[in-house]
Amino acid sequence: xxxxxxxxxxxxAANSKFAVYFDDIDDGQGERVQDYLVxxxxxxxxxxxxxxxxxxEFEGKVALVRVYRHAVATRGWEIARGFLDANESEExxxxxxxxxxxxxxxxxxxxxxxxxxxxxxxxxxxxxxxYVADGCVRLAGNRxxxxxxxxxxxxxxxxxxxxxEKGEVQDPFTLVAYLxxxx
Numbered sequence: 001x002x003x004x005x006x007x008x009x010x011x012x013a014a015n016s017k018f019a020v021y022f023d024d025i026d027d028g029q030g031e032r033v034q035d036y037l038v039x040x041x042x043x044x045x046x047x048x049x050x051x052x053x054x055x056x057e058f059e060g061k062v063a064l065v066r067v068y069r070h071a072v073a074t075r076g077w078e079i080a081r082g083f084l085d086a087n088e089s090e091e092x093x094x095x096x097x098x099x100x101x102x103x104x105x106x107x108x109x110x111x112x113x114x115x116x117x118x119x120x121x122x123x124x125x126x127x128x129x130x131y132v133a134d135g136c137v138r139l140a141g142n143r144x145x146x147x148x149x150x151x152x153x154x155x156x157x158x159x160x161x162x163x164x165e166k167g168e169v170q171d172p173f174t175l176v177a178y179l180x181x182x183x
Contacts (some may be wrong), residue, residue, distance in 0.1 A: 004028070009038075017041060017083060040125040043084050049116070050126040053081035053173035054094040055181050056104050056136045061154035062178065063102045063136070064169075068148035077155075077163055078171045079178075081128070094131040100144040102152060106133040114180040117173055130177045157182065 041050035
């Protein structure tokens with residue numbers, strides 16, 4: 001099967017971060033969808049990287065923040081993550097998110113990309129770069145307040161395994177970064 005032909009793209013909604021489209025696509029073999037939903041973050045690199053997620057290791061433990069996610073009406077434990085700013089590198093975004101969400105930093109040599117995740121490839125035109133930051137240090141001052149974010153805690157591997165088993169870690173970026181960090 002070849003690449004789909006995009007016959008038409010219609011913008012149906014947008015805000016400061018996302019554009020929502022209905023695409024008219026054809027697979028070249030008789031299948032056509034005229035209202036294929038695509039959600040596209042506005043800021044992206046050439047290979048569709050729209051954000052970063054970074055697992056922060058501090059004294060052998062992983063920093064997780066408790067986050068309420070409105071769309072699924074639930075709280076869960078997550079690593080730091082966020083959108084790329086205009087003209088920002090992945091690495092700079094990872095260090096910024098560490099500082100904003102975790103009040104932490106690390107040496108650039110201790111920041112390593114461990115892969116990419118496409119959050120929902122059937123719907124979203126985006127890719128998130130996953131990073132692990134080893135040997136983080138705490139910064140003086142408070143975290144930047146963000147909607148839905150509450151407590152910050154440090155967990156040992158066994159504790160994270162229990163959180164995952166209990167369904168308290170469901171975020172795919174956190175799960176994949178944690179598995180990559182463990183191996």
